[in-house]
Amino acid sequence: MSDVTVREGAYLSRFGKLFSAGPVKPGDSFGAPGMGNSTSIAIATAIALFALWWIVTAPGLGPMIKPLFLPSPGQVWAKFISVSTEGYQDRTLGEHTWASVQRIFVAFFLAAVIGIPIGIAMATNRVFRGIFDPPIEFYRPLPPLGYLPLTVIWFGIGETQKLVLLFLAMFAPMVLNTRAGVRSVAIEQIHAAYSLGASRAQVLWHVILKGAMPEILTGMRIGIGFGWTTLVAAELVATESGLGAMIMSASEFLVTSVVIMGIIVIGIIAYSFDLLMRWIERKVVPWKGRV
Amino acid sequence: MAQVKSRSKPKRAKTTRKKSTGSAAANEQATLRAEEVTVIYPTALGEGVHALEKVSLSMGPGDFVVALGASGCGKTTFLNLLAGFIQPTHGQVTLGGKPIAGPGADRGVVFQKHALLPWLKVLQNVTFGLKLQGVQKEKRREMARKYINLVGLKDFEDKNIYELSGGMQQRVGLARALTSDPAALLMDEPLGALDALTRDNMQELILDVWRETNKAIFFITHSVEEALFLATKLIVMSPRPGRITHEYDLDFCHRFFECRDARKVKSMPDFIKMREEIITIIRGDELEGGNIHV
Ligand SMILES: Nc1ncnc2c1ncn2[C@@H]1O[C@H](COP(=O)(O)OP(=O)(O)O)[C@@H](O)[C@H]1O
Ligand SMILES: [Mg+2]
Numbered sequence: 100m101s102d103v104t105v106r107e108g109a110y111l112s113r114f115g116k117l118f119s120a121g122p123v124k125p126g127d128s129f130g131a132p133g134m135g136n137s138t139s140i141a142i143a144t145a146i147a148l149f150a151l152w153w154i155v156t157a158p159g160l161g162p163m164i165k166p167l168f169l170p171s172p173g174q175v176w177a178k179f180i181s182v183s184t185e186g187y188q189d190r191t192l193g194e195h196t197w198a199s200v201q202r203i204f205v206a207f208f209l210a211a212v213i214g215i216p217i218g219i220a221m222a223t224n225r226v227f228r229g230i231f232d233p234p235i236e237f238y239r240p241l242p243p244l245g246y247l248p249l250t251v252i253w254f255g256i257g258e259t260q261k262l263v264l265l266f267l268a269m270f271a272p273m274v275l276n277t278r279a280g281v282r283s284v285a286i287e288q289i290h291a292a293y294s295l296g297a298s299r300a301q302v303l304w305h306v307i308l309k310g311a312m313p314e315i316l317t318g319m320r321i322g323i324g325f326g327w328t329t330l331v332a333a334e335l336v337a338t339e340s341g342l343g344a345m346i347m348s349a350s351e352f353l354v355t356s357v358v359i360m361g362i363i364v365i366g367i368i369a370y371s372f373d374l375l376m377r378w379i380e381r382k383v384v385p386w387k388g389r390v
Numbered sequence: 391m392a393q394v395k396s397r398s399k400p401k402r403a404k405t406t407r408k409k410s411t412g413s414a415a416a417n418e419q420a421t422l423r424a425e426e427v428t429v430i431y432p433t434a435l436g437e438g439v440h441a442l443e444k445v446s447l448s449m450g451p452g453d454f455v456v457a458l459g460a461s462g463c464g465k466t467t468f469l470n471l472l473a474g475f476i477q478p479t480h481g482q483v484t485l486g487g488k489p490i491a492g493p494g495a496d497r498g499v500v501f502q503k504h505a506l507l508p509w510l511k512v513l514q515n516v517t518f519g520l521k522l523q524g525v526q527k528e529k530r531r532e533m534a535r536k537y538i539n540l541v542g543l544k545d546f547e548d549k550n551i552y553e554l555s556g557g558m559q560q561r562v563g564l565a566r567a568l569t570s571d572p573a574a575l576l577m578d579e580p581l582g583a584l585d586a587l588t589r590d591n592m593q594e595l596i597l598d599v600w601r602e603t604n605k606a607i608f609f610i611t612h613s614v615e616e617a618l619f620l621a622t623k624l625i626v627m628s629p630r631p632g633r634i635t636h637e638y639d640l641d642f643c644h645r646f647f648e649c650r651d652a653r654k655v656k657s658m659p660d661f662i663k664m665r666e667e668i669i670t671i672i673r674g675d676e677l678e679g680g681n682i683h684v
Contacts, residue, residue, distance in 0.1 A: 287505035290475055291563075295519030295570050296495030305522070309509045386508035389552040 170356040175363070178356040187357055188339055188348060196364065198340035202258075202333065203326045206265035210322055214270045215315055218277025222311075223303065231274070239271040243329045247336070256337035268329040269322035276318025280311030313380070313387040320376040327369040419486040420573035421450040422472060422497070422606060427481035429467050429632075440631030441467040444481070447625065447634070449574065449606045454643065456609045456621035458668065460675035464632025465610045469578050472608060473499050485573065495519060498567030500577040506551045506562055513538070513547040515562055519570035537565040540599055557588035564599065574606040582612060593619060594652060597643050614668050618642055618661060619652065626668060628675050636671065638664075 127134045149172070155163045156171035166174060183192045190198075220227035238246070243264055250267075254260040284307050292306045334343030342361050349357035380387065424447045430438040441464045449455050457465045470476045471483055474493040483490045485497070493499075506515050513531065514521075516538055520530035538544060541561040551559060560580055567575055580596075581589045593616060600607055611617050617624055619642050626636040646655045655661060 285504040287501045287503070288507060290473070290493065291499060291501060291505040291566075292518075292522070293475075293493035294473060294495070294497060294499040295522055295566070297522045301522050305518075306507065309507065312509070384509070386550065386552050390504070390506075390508045 167353060167355060170359065174356050175360050178354075178360045179364075182345075182357065182360065187345055190340055190345075192364070195340060195342050195345045195361075196368070198344075199330055199334070199342045199365075200368070202261055202265060202341065203323065203330065206262050207269055207319075207323055207326060209262070210266050210269035210273050211319060214273035214322075215277050215318075218274040218315075218318075219281055219303075219308070219311070221274065222278045222281035223307070235271055235274055238267065239275075243268055243332045247332055251336055260336065261333045261338065264333040265326050265329055268325040272321040272325055273315075273318040276314050276321065277311060280314025280318070281307055283314060284310035313384045316376070316380045316384060320373065320380070323372055323376065324369065327365060327372075330365065417450045420606065421448060421486060422574045422608075423448045423484045424468070424471065425481050425484070427468075427471055427478040427483060429464070429471065429476065430479045442471070442478075443631035443633045445632070445634055449608060449623075451573075451606055452604050452622075454600055454607045454609065454620055454622045455625060456611060456617040456623070457625050457627060458611060458614060458617045458672065459627030460629055460672055461612075462632075463627040463629040463675065465627060466578055467632065468627075469499075469576050469608060469610060472574070473497055473576050495523070495570045496573045498570055498572035498575045500560070500563045500567050500575065500580045502579045502582050503556075503559070506559060506566075508551045510551070511547070512543060512549050512551065512554070512562055515551065516565045516569050518566060523570075534565070534569050537568045540568070540602065541565045541595060555588075557584050557592060560584065560592060561595070564596070568599065568603065568605075572605070574608065577607065577609045579610050579612060581616065589613075589616070590652060594646070596620065597646060601647065614665050614672070615656060618664055618668070619646070619656060624668075626671055636668075640664075 123129050123134070152169070153172055156166070156169055156174075157163075158171070162171065170178075179192070186192070186194070217227070217231055221231050222228070246267070247264060250260045250263050254263050288306050288310060289302055292302045297305065330341070331343035331346060334341040335347060338344045339348070342365055346358050346361040349355075349361065424445060426444045426446050427442055428440070428444055429442040430440055432438050445464075445468060447455065447468075457468065459465055467476070471478055472490075474483075474490045474497065490497075499505075507518065510518065513534060516534040517525075517530040520533060525533070538547060541564055543558065543561055543565065546554065546558065551562065554562065563580070581592050584592060596607075596609075597620060609617075609620060611620075618640060621638075621640045622643065624636075624638040624640055625634045626638075627633065628635045642655050642658075642661060645658070646652055649655065
């Protein structure tokens with residue numbers, strides 16, 4: 100009896116420790132927010148969520164949640180195989196994915212090629228800042244679904260409209276991050292370059308652009324993330340190709356397994372791109388956060 | 391307080407003076423001169439901050455001018471003027487008689503920190519100025535090597551900036567400024583962030599580089615000892631409004647060249663006496679301004 104209370108006390112104090120600012124391990128700094136490794140906890144959470152999904156959809160006596168609302172992992176996997184090989188709505192999963200990836204990349208390329216120079220121009224020139232600040236700041240917080248109808252009215256229902264919607268989603272974060280990056284360049288670096296005889300153009304090219312690079316890459320990373328976020332909205336109207344279109348049409352016919360499969364595929368691809376961008380970041384700006 | 395001139399004995403200084411390269415005309419060509427410069431920073435209300443009030447200074451090749459003073463007395467403002475980063479409200483700054491319109495390769499600047507380019511290796515940082523001037527790659531490497539060797543970074547050419555210690559980074563900054571062969575070198579507390587030992591080594595290094603290149607140097611520091619050790623001319627500045635209150639001609643650096651023993655020079659009786667005198671002046675300014683820390 101007393102044994103049990105002792106053990107309970109130990110658990111309680113252990114639980115309390117998770118949230119306390121106790122003594123630190125070597126290499127850690129007292130009071131640094133969120134220290135310690137969370138990988139094992141993250142893996143445990145993922146497994147727990149998956150197990151929960153498995154349990155609530157297990158056939159047995161009849162699943163706790165009907166497949167119409169939530170199909171089992173096995174059913175989703177089966178759909179993944181069948182859509183990959185036979186296809187859904189005349190297109191295989193590969194074709195849908197390729198259609199989406201292509202759209203995202205064309206829009207991403209355009210947003211980078213236009214957005215980054217505009218961001219630099221806005222940060223270095225008051226005229227450009229004056230011109231571009233109001234429209235960008237106005238449309239940036241609008242939900243893409245809000246201006247989707249307008250893009251249909253203006254650009255029709257073809258491929259252009261989809262690219263415009265994706266472009267707008269990526270453009271703002273790239274411009275704003277580029278701007279912030281230029282402003283973050285140390286004035287000492289700029290002064291040093293001028294004192295070595297640099298012209299304005301040389302300072303822009305050799306110092307400002309390089310110094311802003313970490314934030315420009317962050318902007319690209321955030322931008323492509325926003326692109327995936329907007330994908331379903333972009334493929335909402337008048338198209339049968341693309342992961343977003345596949346999800347929307349599946350939801351109309353209540354094929355929940357395809358919806359979930361599509362969501363998972365988008366999630367995995369988006370996450371992989373994020374990892375790729377982070378890898379590129381480490382290669383291109385190894386000095387980030389180290390000076 | 392009136393200007394106090396020439397306290398220490400220049401008798402030995404003149405004899406040991408470094409090789410005077412070039413004619414008087416050439417010296418005049420490389421003379422950096424501030425003529426009664428006043429800088430008033432605008433403020434939201436009131437008549438603005440008088441960061442500098444009618445400050446005059448002239449420095450030519452071989453001059454090592456060190457500025458010392460309570461914080462906020464306008465030292466950085468003065469250096470920024472000489473560098474051309476800001477313009478005076480009244481008065482003018484000239485180099486070789488021509489007014490300065492902005493920064494340029496004729497005045498090299500060594501910053502306290504954050505001024506190296508971390509995306510370039512050590513060698514590329516040092517050759518950066520030559521690259522801007524369009525010098526061929528091989529040629530600029532050759533020119534830079536001389537200064538890289540001079541500051542003792544021979545084995546670190548291919549290192550990244552962020553892999554170097556603070557003292558090494560300052561040496562890169564020094565080599566970079568020297569490689570463009572400026573008429574004057576301007577340094578704002580370049581050793582302020584270094585530990586005491588590294589700092590002592592860097593002082594000797596800077597003196598050697600100065601003797602080797604015979605440049606005019608303008609050097610800001612918070613350390614009285616450092617100022618006395620390096621300067622041929624020491625200016626003490628006071629705040630509100632920022633101005634030069636004392637000037638001294640010194641020769642402790644030449645005594646160092648004779649004996650190569652910094653500790654010995656820094657413990658000479660007249661060095662210590664001078665140090666106490668100047669600390670008293672600066673402490674007075676600091677207390678007046680409510681800054682207890684010196
Ligand atoms: N950009 C600025 N705008 C307004 N006031 C400034 C600015 N820079 C410096 N000052 C003021 O000018 C005075 C001199 O500053 P500074 O030259 O930095 O002094 P020091 O380098 O000797 O510490 C200080 O009172 C400071 O607050
Ligand atoms: Mg200062």
